[in-house]
Amino acid sequence: MPPLMLSKRLSSVQGVRLAGASSTWDINIHYPPDCPGGIIASCTPHHNATPGNDPASTPLALPALTHPHIHLDKAFVHSAREYAHLLPSTGSFQEALSVTTVAKQRFTRPDLLNRGEWLVAESVSWGVTAMRAFVEVDHTVKLICLDAAMDLKSQWNDVCEIQIVCFAQDPIFSTQHGEENRDFLETALEQYPQIDVIGTTPYVESTIEAAKRNIDWAIDRALQLDKHLDFHLDYNLDSSKEALLWHVLHSLRQRGWTGSSTAKRVMLGHCTRLTLLADEKWREVSRIIHDNDLPVSFVGLPTSDLYMASPPPDPNGAPDRPRGTLRVPEMIRKHDLDAVIGVNNVGNAFTPWGPPDPLFLACLGVGVYQAGTQADAELLYECVSTRARAAIGLSPSHSNIAVKEGERPDFLVFHNRDVTGCGIAARPRSSVAEIVWDPPAQLNRDVLFNGRLKRSGLPTLRNDFSYVFSTE
Structure with missing residues (x-):
């Protein structure tokens, strides 16, 4: 049996970083009648960040x-x-x-x-x-x-x-x-x-x-x-x-x-x-x-x-x-x-x-x-995500690794949760390169497909970021 996805669709994922951006963003998802799997309607600046919170320690959203x-x-x-x-x-x-x-x-x-x-x-x-x-x-x-x-x-x-x-x-x-x-x-x-x-x-x-x-x-x-x-x-x-x-x-x-x-x-x-x-x-x-x-x-x-x-x-x-x-x-x-x-x-x-x-x-x-360069790491990530999807004919063309307006709401949210069991602050991965050089464990990857969420298995931490579910 496939995993149980959360029953409601997401209307937004708030307070995440995007590839190449230093600030945090909200990814807003709409579900028009001709696109039941949803579409990313916009990516807008996130305005409710916790004072003093380092953007580099917040989750990073990248293509699935x-x-x-x-x-x-x-x-x-x-x-x-x-x-x-x-x-x-x-x-x-x-x-x-x-x-x-x-x-x-x-x-x-x-x-x-x-x-x-x-x-x-x-x-x-x-x-x-x-x-x-x-x-x-x-x-x-x-x-x-x-x-x-x-x-x-x-x-x-x-x-x-x-x-x-x-x-x-x-x-x-x-x-x-x-x-x-x-x-x-x-x-x-x-x-x-x-x-x-x-x-x-x-x-x-x-x-x-x-x-x-x-x-x-x-x-x-x-x-x-x-x-x-x-x-x-x-x-x-x-x-x-x-x-x-x-x-x-x-x-x-x-x-x-x-x-x-x-x-x-x-x-x-x-x-x-x-x-x-x-x-x-x-x-x-x-x-x-x-x-x-x-x-x-x-x-x-x-x-x-x-x-x-x-x-x-x-x-x-x-x-x-x-x-x-x-x-x-x-x-x-x-x-x-x-x-x-x-x-x-x-x-x-x-x-x-x-x-x-x-x-x-x-x-x-x-x-x-x-x-070993950052540009190399970004290309390698493309080769297992957007480039790979286009190569098998599921996307009309490849378009780098920025989650952006007009695309399907299929992406990963990479967390910085401590999975060591030692009760210490987790080591952040602040760039695409760090994701490729040292891939996070499954417990630090939340998966979105057609705007629905499969959690990694750990609860979202307070002040981590927010999943907002659609009321439709």
Whole structure:
């Protein structure tokens, strides 16, 4: 069951700080008939501050977080007793594929709903109000993962907007089960019109020709059915392998998929092979995308990529084994590409470490990308909030991290409550950078979705600030 939101809608959140502002503000929310989820009508200066109160110690309001790429059906396999025998023994990518295949044979509807609720509940508690959730469809699981995901999407609709990806992890144009897997995808797309996204994994095909057929089929079906498209792509660090990115871009151009012809977008995930590209090639990628108005975004998945993506073994036994993940800030700033970061997997053999907290990723990015300035921190926050939401097609465009007039009332209120149990004044986080450098605990995050509040679990402190509820 989803968490109980407070029954009344909020009319304002008073006395909070906004990104880039030193004073405190009131966020005023209206609910016009054509917008039942509400809209931020205005942000006005707060005039009832307690004398002597330091604005830096007051709560900070920032946009809600987004999962642009997360696997719903494989989440927390390591936390379920029925899969205790499938814990990693080597930690390799091939082992992860193998044990996950075995795990999928044991998936049941109650198990999928249980683990799925763990993921959604924890994500919402961290501040996620939108997610793109991958669920597998193939000859092993058939439609059971998709069926469970649809129930979760409906049950949690009042708390989190869940985009469902009908996802082919396995080959659909090679191996003995390729045609059968593709048939299950077609059946799913016919039976579940509420599917939002078609997703495939071209690199698992047996040949490069089959991988390109996989790409072309997915593009054609997404265009025909007016769905978003999401590829797991080029997940290797092998310079001898052809990067499939070029075929994706060629196929999109050939079929006329442009930002002006459709509101649907294309996401390319992992793409670790592209970290081997020289700047000249990156400039070419950017030129092709911009010159042809291709609505393409990239999502780096650092917790999985750093754990799994490594180069092939050196035949001479050289010990150098660098890891690879997309350099997201550089892609944005240097090459003018649309790029974000996502959690991908949690609690399974592909990614046995890390929580489903997008801010954990933003914090990790400080070290991974050597991005230690305040401007870097603000960009990283965008990559797990407003940029991520726009990249999956839930916002028309990205617009920095200022909560402002005209936007949806979906945001986080970060508190400075003492959670140490030591009875001392809490250490304030006075800027976006401090939020990213040292993400607050769940108990210091209140979540608003469609103007309704999910409290963190602690009562609001006196003189902290005020939630004002609508009388309508």
